[in-house]
Amino acid sequence: MWRDALLVCGKDLRIELRAKIGLNQVAPFAATVLLLFGLALGPNRQALQPAAAALFWIAVLLSVVLAVQRSFAVESADSARDGLRLSGLDPAGIFLGKGAAIVTQLLVLEALLTVGVALLFGAQLSDGLVLLAACVTASIGLGAVGVTYGVLSSGVRVKETLLPLLLLPVAAPVLLGATKAWDEALAGTPGQAGVWLSLLAVFAVLYVAVGTVAFGPLLEGA
Amino acid sequence: MRADRALRVLGAFALVGMVATVWLGLFVTPNAVGYADGTVRLLYIHPPLAWVMFIAYGMATISSLLYLWPRTRHARFDRLAGASAEVGVVFTGLTLVSGSIWGRTTWGVYWAWDPLLTTTALLFVLYLGYLALRNVPGDPDTVARRSAIAGLVAFLDVPIVFFAVSWWRSLHQGPTIDLATRHSYVHGSMAWTLLLGFVSFTLTYVWLMVHRYRLAVLRERESDEGLENALADRWAEAVR
Amino acid sequence: MAPAVSLRDAVALAGRFPLLAGVTLDVGEGEIVHLSGPNGAGKSSLLRLCCGLLSLRSGSAVVLGHDLAVDRRAVRLLIGYLGHETFLYEELTVEENLRFALRAAGSGAAEARVQAEGAMARLALTGRLPSTPVGKLSAGQRRRTAIAVVVGRRPRLWLLDEPHAGLDHDARSTLDEVILEARAGGATVMLSSHELGESDAHSLADRVVHLAGGRVVPAPPAVDGDPDAAASPANPPAVMPASPAVPQGAPKRARQSEAVHVA
Numbered sequence A: 001m002w003r004d005a006l007l008v009c010g011k012d013l014r015i016e017l018r019a020k021i022g023l024n025q026v027a028p029f030a031a032t033v034l035l036l037f038g039l040a041l042g043p044n045r046q047a048l049q050p051a052a053a054a055l056f057w058i059a060v061l062l063s064v065v066l067a068v069q070r071s072f073a074v075e076s077a078d079s080a081r082d083g084l085r086l087s088g089l090d091p092a093g094i095f096l097g098k099g100a101a102i103v104t105q106l107l108v109l110e111a112l113l114t115v116g117v118a119l120l121f122g123a124q125l126s127d128g129l130v131l132l133a134a135c136v137t138a139s140i141g142l143g144a145v146g147v148t149y150g151v152l153s154s155g156v157r158v159k160e161t162l163l164p165l166l167l168l169p170v171a172a173p174v175l176l177g178a179t180k181a182w183d184e185a186l187a188g189t190p191g192q193a194g195v196w197l198s199l200l201a202v203f204a205v206l207y208v209a210v211g212t213v214a215f216g217p218l219l220e221g222a
Numbered sequence B: 001m002r003a004d005r006a007l008r009v010l011g012a013f014a015l016v017g018m019v020a021t022v023w024l025g026l027f028v029t030p031n032a033v034g035y036a037d038g039t040v041r042l043l044y045i046h047p048p049l050a051w052v053m054f055i056a057y058g059m060a061t062i063s064s065l066l067y068l069w070p071r072t073r074h075a076r077f078d079r080l081a082g083a084s085a086e087v088g089v090v091f092t093g094l095t096l097v098s099g100s101i102w103g104r105t106t107w108g109v110y111w112a113w114d115p116l117l118t119t120t121a122l123l124f125v126l127y128l129g130y131l132a133l134r135n136v137p138g139d140p141d142t143v144a145r146r147s148a149i150a151g152l153v154a155f156l157d158v159p160i161v162f163f164a165v166s167w168w169r170s171l172h173q174g175p176t177i178d179l180a181t182r183h184s185y186v187h188g189s190m191a192w193t194l195l196l197g198f199v200s201f202t203l204t205y206v207w208l209m210v211h212r213y214r215l216a217v218l219r220e221r222e223s224d225e226g227l228e229n230a231l232a233d234r235w236a237e238a239v240r
Numbered sequence C: 001m002a003p004a005v006s007l008r009d010a011v012a013l014a015g016r017f018p019l020l021a022g023v024t025l026d027v028g029e030g031e032i033v034h035l036s037g038p039n040g041a042g043k044s045s046l047l048r049l050c051c052g053l054l055s056l057r058s059g060s061a062v063v064l065g066h067d068l069a070v071d072r073r074a075v076r077l078l079i080g081y082l083g084h085e086t087f088l089y090e091e092l093t094v095e096e097n098l099r100f101a102l103r104a105a106g107s108g109a110a111e112a113r114v115q116a117e118g119a120m121a122r123l124a125l126t127g128r129l130p131s132t133p134v135g136k137l138s139a140g141q142r143r144r145t146a147i148a149v150v151v152g153r154r155p156r157l158w159l160l161d162e163p164h165a166g167l168d169h170d171a172r173s174t175l176d177e178v179i180l181e182a183r184a185g186g187a188t189v190m191l192s193s194h195e196l197g198e199s200d201a202h203s204l205a206d207r208v209v210h211l212a213g214g215r216v217v218p219a220p221p222a223v224d225g226d227p228d229a230a231a232s233p234a235n236p237p238a239v240m241p242a243s244p245a246v247p248q249g250a251p252k253r254a255r256q257s258e259a260v261h262v263a
Helices: A002-019 A021-041 A045-073 A080-087 A091-121 A128-154 A159-170 A172-187 A190-221 B002-028 B039-044 B046-068 B075-106 B115-134 B140-171 B179-184 B189-237 C043-051 C074-078 C094-104 C109-122 C139-153 C169-184 C200-204
Strands: C005-014 C017-027 C032-036 C058-063 C079-082 C157-161 C188-193 C207-212 C215-217
Touching: A002 A021, A002 A091, A002 C094, A021 A045, A021 A091, A045 A091, A045 A128, A045 A159, A045 A172, A080 A190, A091 A128, A091 A190, A128 A159, A128 A172, A128 A190, A128 B140, A159 A172, A159 B115, A159 B140, A172 A190, A172 B140, A190 B140, B002 B039, B002 B189, B039 B046, B039 B075, B039 B189, B046 B075, B046 B115, B046 B140, B046 B189, B075 B115, B075 B140, B075 B189, B115 B140, B189 C017, C005 C043, C017 C043, C017 C215, C032 C043, C043 C058, C043 C074, C043 C079, C043 C157, C043 C188, C074 C079, C079 C139, C094 C109, C094 C139, C109 C139, C139 C169, C157 C169, C169 C188, C169 C200
Parallel strands: C032 C188, C032 C207, C079 C157, C157 C188
Antiparallel strands: C005 C017, C005 C058, C207 C215
């Protein structure tokens, strides 16, 4: 399983490095989201700064949808699943590999967005450890649910609309936890972030476990 | 036949129960102290609606589990899960509406982001997604399996959502409405009416479930017969 | 010796449409079988069923000793499938695609490199081709890469869906040689094409199986000295019997939960 996971993760990241979709499309998309929020909420820093964490994580959440869709679009145009099924790879390994590739891309995106949020919304970056911990646990959780729902929707014709509808409500706790953790860190009270980080960790562990088990059946009979 | 008659009797009881609840609730029970005039009467409707929502989703989840478990895999559990989720979504919508109306009269706003109502709203969207997935065309086994898995994945999220939202709410000193403490003020005719409300809504749920389940059986029968025709057509292609 | 592929009244659906409407077929080990029939007859579906990609609605299917009604996954490492889509990654080079596919099928890193080099050489994927991204190749070159994947994996059962399509003359001869080498190595080959009569598939094959309407049918009547006429023993009439030779009524739905095996 781990060998297959490494193989798939390496393959996905190598494809990403060549095609640079993340860099050319997903990152600009996320930056656009931040800009649009800035436009909508007004130029007054007073309104934007407290919302910085929330806007950051909403941008990340929306980008996850794109990243997941891209991850499965890579697996050949109309029959994303047949290739994976025939390859002989362990489905749990495929899940972990694709998930890891998405988490890696998310972390890079979050690094870029952190700079964006500091610039655009005047977020005071402090307590980097909490910020980082939130990013890592949240990304793992998002990657796990993302790949789970991604494989589910990759087999249907209406995948573009189905994936966000399924993914975003389930990811709501991640949005909540990550935003609150960041709020505490940005406000200078990192101690309060503990309960939120544990929520993120529980979510991540739970959905990695669920996804590892569910990916195979979903890839096959779904 | 016997089953049909039993169903009609059940339906009658449910209807009578609901009418009685409404009548008692509106006209017989007294106003409660501390509530704006008449608003306590929503008490007889809102908690029963929420209760049915929970048993509906619980039923859907248990049926999904039973479907996925190899030893108990059977089409009936898939149908139960789908039927229960549909009824559950309807009752969730009603819970939200009644909760919102209550909020308006009690707190002055239609939506105050209290933990229970917010969790309910997320449940609403979660299960709308589940129903959307069930409606995607596919072969019955495929639809059943992926819906069951999706249902479980969604269900696992529910406690997490609830705890997250509760913590989130407790940080803000907002209105501290607690359904549990509300119930302790209920006694006498109010308690009986509330109980009647729970019972009649539960009966309604069962009645709706049976009908919805039957509908699913009929649909499958129709597609089976469609299969006979499709096979015949396909065979006819070979005739030159 | 048990047949490599054994199907009895196999039915497979896509939604409500019966892709296969009751296929009965035996393929012995080491045979090369040509699946012939018009478009929409079910040739691709039959090959996909044997891969374990399609689920069996009713009937039985045993491929290389694995019962597909019970477990569709086990058989996949033993077969090599060449479909209409190539399952190659556009951004990766020919060599990277091959190495990935071979490693996915279980070879170690060094072993996969050797196998890939061998397969590329066999399919004349040389010079600058190995390091060219698949997205930049012509359709014929992509086909050859996909064939190279199958060659490298050395499966026991080859399932080729219209393999000659899109190949030039040299590539077609190479493919024919590769198929014969596979058979010499003990593999079984099923290939489909909709070209009747004089075609590459026809001349390679030990026998021809005709499909129409999702079922195996006797050979169509001879058309001006068409050698196919000799394929079926009794030279049956053109008109098929109105009631098909299948149990009365529709095959009961054999959902995974209520599997029914038609004897």
